[in-house]
Amino acid sequence: MPSPVSLQIPAVQCEQVSFSYGEIPILTDVSFSIQKLDAVALVGPNGGGKSTLLKLILGLLTPQTGTIKVLGVTPQQARRKIGYMPQHLQYDPSFPVSVMDVVLMGRAGSIGLGRYSAEDRRIAMQAMAELAVDGLASRPFNSLSGGQRQRILIARALACEPEILLLDEPTANVDPGVELQFFEILKELANRVTVLTVSHDLGFVSQMVSRVFCVNRQVKIHPTSELTGEIIHEMYGGDVRMVRHDHCCSEQGHSHADIL
Amino acid sequence: MLTYFNALTDPNMVFLRYALFAGLLAAPAFGIIGTYVVARRMTYLAGAIAHCVLGGIGAALYCQDRYELVWLTPMLGAIVAAIGAALLIGLISLRSRERVDSVIGAIWVLGMATGIIFIAKTPGYIDPMSYLFGNILMITGRDLLTIAVLDVIVIGLGLLSYNRMIAVCFDEEFARLRGIRTELYSLLLLCLTALTIVLMVRVVGIVMVIALFTLPAATASHFSTRIWQMMLFATLLGMISVAGGLSLSYGLDLPSGPTIVMLAGFFYLTVIIGKGLKNRLR
Numbered sequence: 001m002p003s004p005v006s007l008q009i010p011a012v013q014c015e016q017v018s019f020s021y022g023e024i025p026i027l028t029d030v031s032f033s034i035q036k037l038d039a040v041a042l043v044g045p046n047g048g049g050k051s052t053l054l055k056l057i058l059g060l061l062t063p064q065t066g067t068i069k070v071l072g073v074t075p076q077q078a079r080r081k082i083g084y085m086p087q088h089l090q091y092d093p094s095f096p097v098s099v100m101d102v103v104l105m106g107r108a109g110s111i112g113l114g115r116y117s118a119e120d121r122r123i124a125m126q127a128m129a130e131l132a133v134d135g136l137a138s139r140p141f142n143s144l145s146g147g148q149r150q151r152i153l154i155a156r157a158l159a160c161e162p163e164i165l166l167l168d169e170p171t172a173n174v175d176p177g178v179e180l181q182f183f184e185i186l187k188e189l190a191n192r193v194t195v196l197t198v199s200h201d202l203g204f205v206s207q208m209v210s211r212v213f214c215v216n217r218q219v220k221i222h223p224t225s226e227l228t229g230e231i232i233h234e235m236y237g238g239d240v241r242m243v244r245h246d247h248c249c250s251e252q253g254h255s256h257a258d259i260l
Numbered sequence: 261m262l263t264y265f266n267a268l269t270d271p272n273m274v275f276l277r278y279a280l281f282a283g284l285l286a287a288p289a290f291g292i293i294g295t296y297v298v299a300r301r302m303t304y305l306a307g308a309i310a311h312c313v314l315g316g317i318g319a320a321l322y323c324q325d326r327y328e329l330v331w332l333t334p335m336l337g338a339i340v341a342a343i344g345a346a347l348l349i350g351l352i353s354l355r356s357r358e359r360v361d362s363v364i365g366a367i368w369v370l371g372m373a374t375g376i377i378f379i380a381k382t383p384g385y386i387d388p389m390s391y392l393f394g395n396i397l398m399i400t401g402r403d404l405l406t407i408a409v410l411d412v413i414v415i416g417l418g419l420l421s422y423n424r425m426i427a428v429c430f431d432e433e434f435a436r437l438r439g440i441r442t443e444l445y446s447l448l449l450l451c452l453t454a455l456t457i458v459l460m461v462r463v464v465g466i467v468m469v470i471a472l473f474t475l476p477a478a479t480a481s482h483f484s485t486r487i488w489q490m491m492l493f494a495t496l497l498g499m500i501s502v503a504g505g506l507s508l509s510y511g512l513d514l515p516s517g518p519t520i521v522m523l524a525g526f527f528y529l530t531v532i533i534g535k536g537l538k539n540r541l542r
Contacts (some may be wrong), residue, residue: 058437080439086431095299095430096484108427109438116423140485223542 009072011036011164011194012057014219017066019052026052030066030219036163039190039209043199048216050198051087054166057196058084071163083162085153087169087198093142099152100137103128106159127158131185146173149174151182164194171201183208264507276506278404279396279463279516282500285404285411286459286472291495292418293456294477295487296449300429303474305353305450308364309345310390310457310466312371316341317391317461318378324380334391335406338461342454343370350447394517396506403462411457420453425449426487463502464517472498475524479531497527 007179012034019027026049027198034040042050055061056068056141059075059173071077083106106127107120116124128134136144150173157165167186174182187208197209207224267273268280284533297306320337323329349367379386387484390398418425427435428445436442453473460469480493505520 060433060437079437082437083435084434086433089431092299092301094481094491096481096486097426097430100428101486104423104429105430105434106438108424108435109440111423113339114420154341155433
């Protein structure tokens with residue numbers, strides 16, 4: 001039986017995309033395709049273009065050459081179907097909002113000038129429950145720890161009811177103790193939605209994704225089963241100590257408590 | 261204090277009653293829009309809009325006299341100038357590649373200079389001081405009606421856009437990704453700011469009107485964990501500042517605008533100093 005048409009449209013398709021900030025090239029001639037329900041990690045050195053690639057997929061930046069299609073349409077048209085968790089929230093710590101307020105912002109696109117409906121609240125609560133933070137709903141957002149905030153922002157992205165989830169460094173502020181739990185949650189999500197995770201932590205992501213995209217001016221794609229020391233060396237270039245450390249860890253395939 | 265209440269009902273002191281009404285009417289608008297302005301950190305933009313209002317007032321006074329346009333009241337000039345400045349500043353800060361703060365600074369002083377030149381060229385003696393620092397003697401019954409109408413518009417739009425405005429103020433990029441036209445909301449907020457400024461120009465003047473935006477909202481932010489609480493507390497603080505300031509200025513024979521602003525500033529300083537002491541003692 002042929003699969004439905006909607007499954008054949010790739011979640012994200014990049015064709016010969018190049019982007020530069022002024023004179024500085026960030027991404028050169030990048031082509032790839034991500035199928036629906038694929039789980040992909042973007043790794044690579046700082047300044048290699050990971051965040052730029054995410055912003056291109058979100059349509060916040062426009063490539064100088066090449067085309068990007070998200071769910072078969074332009075990034076701007078597909079925006080509402082993408083849930084995005086930014087790495088840094090340019091957020092004013094004295095801004096008085098509750099956790100529920102923040103998660104409800106995932107629903108803000110559908111309310112017009114009006115109020116959030118009971119349905120919006122239900123979806124927000126469900127997103128929080130999925131990340132095991134529903135108990136925090138009435139707390140002030142600025143009273144949370146970094147790791148809790150991270151989860152709230154993922155819940156906010158989920159409250160968009162996305163088909164694609166873009167997570168920029170989801171483990172950046174998570175303490176090693178809860179990382180494993182976090183990992184289980186993300187793995188669970190990957191069964192339902194297409195997940196793109198930016199991470200510096202290859203050991204973490206390689207267990208939950210099927211492919212790793214190494215972003216460093218260009219994009220090289222590696223199935224996780226093929227990750228070898230050589231490839232990892234290539235990804236990170238000169239940063240050998242960090243690569244060895246990571247590599248060690250992923251070979252043993254255990255907890256990441258000893259990663260820097 | 262008793263004499264102040266007597267004065268409020270004295271038919272010869274109708275201006276005092278008007279000033280109090282104007283202040284109490286304006287307080288909710290200042291509480292709501294001031295909260296957005298403080299949370300969004302755009303006090304500086306509000307300052308620029310306020311100073312441009314003088315340009316509109318001056319132009320209106322000049323045209324009224326020179327071309328006998330009776331309908332062109334200073335209030336109308338103020339509204340047009342405030343909205344114009346808000347749109348100009350909004351478009352520049354959204355679109356320009358120029359350094360935004362330099363451009364805003366330029367609009368700030370040019371608006372003010374335009375007003376002073378027009379006032380100087382208008383025959384008869386007009387005291388710019390009363391526009392700069394407020395003069396409750398100038399409030400008319402018609403002004404009060406205009407204030408009430410603007411008030412309804414500002415409060416209505418401010419509350420209707422509440423959820424989306426918070427989303428835009430909290431995380432503009434995310435709001436844009438949800439399909440919200442964030443530029444439109446930024447312009448709307450600037451226009452609401454402009455109208456709110458006009459509400460109180462008569463009472464406290466264009467130089468000090470910013471104080472009524474920022475001080476009650478900033479004071480309220482120390483007691484609030486939600487935006488609506490901040491709006492509510494800022495409104496109450498605004499009302500107390502206006503009523504208390506007018507009463508003090510009457511009793512002590514002080515200019516009313518500065519007294520209102522001083523009282524609002526006193527609340528703010530008390531709260532931040534009190535909070536600092538509390539943290540130190542802990």
